[in-house]
Amino acid sequence: MSQRRATAPLGLWVTLTLGVPFLLISIAARVLPADVLTVVRFGLAGLTLLTVLTVRDGLPRAITAIGGLLRDRPVEVLLVGLCSAALPSVLITWGEHHVPTGTVSLLLASTPIWIAVGGHVLLPAERLRARQAACLLVALGGTALLTAGGRTGASTPWPALPLAAAVSYAAGSLIVRGRLRQADALTLTCAQMAVATLVSAPFAATHLAHVRWQAGPWAAAAVLGVVCSGLGWLANTVLTQRVTAVQASLVSFTAPVISVLLGTTVLGERLSPPQFAAAATVLAAIMAFSVPSGRAGRPNPRREVRAILELAILGFLSEHALHAYELRRRIGALMGHVRPVSDGSLYPALHRLRRQELVTRRPEPGAGGPRRQVFELTDVGRAELLRRLERPGELEISDRNKYFVLLAFLHLLPSADAQARVLRQRLEFLRDPRRGFFVDDDRALRQDELRSPFQAGLQHIARVTSSAERAWLTGMLDAMETERPATS
Missing domain, CATH: 1.20.58 (Methane Monooxygenase Hydroxylase; Chain G, domain 1)
Structure with a gap:
């Protein structure tokens, strides 16, 4: 519950900073070509985040942190900069010239669907339940109704641009969630903006002659860079690291709601009753996705015991591959005084973890006896272990026995912070x-x-x-x- 309260302001801020760009891009694009706007946008975002990072850590440590992240994770940071920033920005800006804003926002709202599809393969621990998948489809349908009032006569190939941007956003979110979850969010976002700026600069240089000066469009580009792409992207990175990739991307559904409201209040567009009902449908579907229903929201002692046993299994397997007998002996030494670990609880737990692809097993010749099954932690399992250690629930902190199991493996977190x-x-x-x-x-x-x-x-x-x-x-x-x- 406390984690939900903590992420709610982040989600609201990300929602606003994803909804406002539709209006700002359309204004800035009047005098700035797509690739020039991309460089201005992410250059300002990078300078904003570097300033915040310098205030927090000092300039030498800030530069060292960014350089260290680029050195340790060069491919991941490059891909995130491309997929989450440079590429979709250009695609959306080009698309805005040929596709109605409502259609663009609808196509971008499909981002959670693509994340769910990719996450089903790449993040098995975060696979959606049937109820959550149904909520996504309802939200997408509500978004379609919400944007149906816009023009629909776009040329056939052009809607592929915002659709490709949605897929690109999904790829960037999955990389952050799967490979960069433990990175410092401020350092990661600053490096991401630097990559996006450097990649886009050569293309922008060929269109500098077409840039014109008008106060309004340049002011829109400045707000787009500092607020939306700088502070907004930082909040989105933090949100993606804290919750599942699909949950973090739910703001894609609320962004069209913000876009329509801005069109009503700023541009004087009328909001029809069907659009109002569609907006309510979108918000209701997101709430249904996010809020546990019925029994899922109540304390379940059996589920809590399972969770702490699974944490002990993941923790011990992160240090060594073990067969079941040795694993049970070590878990018993750690928490047996609280609840003895029997085969009747250990093997179902191992089966659940294998089904989620967090743990794998392989046969190994026994010492003069039958072959034994040795259990190992997968890369996905290691990422899940680090997530559970870094963001424990309330009971893992307040319950002494659960906290002691957490404390036993706290050294596995790579970050002292x-x-x-x-x-x-x-x-x-x-x-x-x-x-x-x-x-x-x-x-x-x-x-x-x-x-x-x-x-x-x-x-x-x-x-x-x-x-x-x-x-x-x-x-x-x-x-x-x-x-x-x-x-x-």
Whole structure:
């Protein structure tokens, strides 16, 4: 629930910054050719993000961080810059000259569909349920009704341009989600804008003679670059890293709603009752997709136990390939005092993880006996493990036993900042005065208010344990902060 609250403002901001460009591009394209507008747009976005990165880390560290990301992930960063920025921008700008804005927004709204298709193969852990797929289709239908009021007489080949842009956006989102999930969002987006600018610059140079000066179009290009492509793209990258790729792309459906509303308020276009109903349909379908329904939204102890067992399996297999007996022994040593691990719980968990393509198995000759099945972590499984470690749920932080399993594998996170964020979450929970009975503050029950010596003993043990853990967390975070300059 807290993660949903945290991502809601991001989703709203991304929705706005995806809806506004339809209007801004149409204004800026009056005096700026498509490739020149692309360079101006992403050049301003890159300068904006570099400024923010410099304020946060200082210019030397900012340059080092961008260079390190390009050195470590050159192919992925290049592809994201092309697929998420340079290529779709040119395609959309060209398409706006020949295709009605409503049709363009409809075709771009198909982005989540393409992500769902690609994610079904590339991100098996994020495959959609039947209900979610139905919601996507309803939202797409609502978008079609919403944009039906626009002109439809475009030449046949031109709608392929925004459709190709939608596929390109989908490819970029899948790369971020599958390969760059752990990268710093600000550094990644800044590098992405730099790539888009450099790739587009040679093409823009051939059309500089056609550029004209008009205050309105250039102001639209400036807002498009700084706000939409800079700050908006940063928020979109953060959103894609936090939630599934399809969830992050749901803003593609709400962008036409914003576009139509802007046309109504800014350009004086009329919003017909069917379009109003279609907008409501789109928003309702997105809410139905995002909000858990019925039993899925309620606490399920059995599901929680499964999740923590799966985390332990992924954690141990990330360190070594193991056969089932050794895996069960290690898990039992870690969490057996809480819930003994039997074959009846281990093998179904392994089967679920194999079905999601997070874990694979291979036969191995036994030591003088029958062949054994050895389980290994796949690349998809490793990415899923890092996601679970970096973004734990509320129970993984508040429940001591679940948190200890999380803590056992926290060293697998490659980013010290990500490790520190998890520790801070636990420390904030321990310091929360609303925890009540076990909190060492003015509200805690006094010794003479307790009804038995056993309650007093429970109070004492809880306070000592909590105090010791808070001291360790504080010391660990201080040490990590001290070591940070030396390791960055």
